[in-house]
Amino acid sequence: MMTEPDAQFPRKFQRQRALKGARIVCENQVTYDVTIRDLSGGGVKVKLNTPFVVPDRFDLLILNPNSGVPERRSCEKRWQRGDQLGARFVASSDDQAATAPLTSLLRKPPPA
Numbered sequence: 001m002m003t004e005p006d007a008q009f010p011r012k013f014q015r016q017r018a019l020k021g022a023r024i025v026c027e028n029q030v031t032y033d034v035t036i037r038d039l040s041g042g043g044v045k046v047k048l049n050t051p052f053v054v055p056d057r058f059d060l061l062i063l064n065p066n067s068g069v070p071e072r073r074s075c076e077k078r079w080q081r082g083d084q085l086g087a088r089f090v091a092s093s094d095d096q097a098a099t100a101p102l103t104s105l106l107r108k109p110p111p112a
Contacts (some may be wrong), residue, residue: 015040022046025059036062043088044075051083060087
């Protein structure tokens with residue numbers, strides 16, 4: 001019997017659906033375009049525009065639609081199925097952004 005992943009492993013962070021461009025940056029500075037499908041305070045789910053085997057650790061450049069300035073997050077791959085990938089944000093020694101809230105990366109609703 002199959003169980004829903006959320007029922008078996010409850011999430012620590014609320015996910016928010018997204019459709020946002022980003023880039024995976026590998027250690028050798030090779031980059032790949034991806035599309036963020038959902039985003040949370042703890043991680044991200046992306047769709048690879050070009051299927052490839054993503055390394056276990058990489059950086060993700062996320063374009064901030066409010067400022068136009070990309071934000072760089074260190075990531076650890078948790079799973080990959082074809083062109084879909086799940087990763088969690090990790091803090092490196094020079095990366096304090098992994099603990100910062102992601103509200104600035106999400107598109108703000110238009111003023112009423």
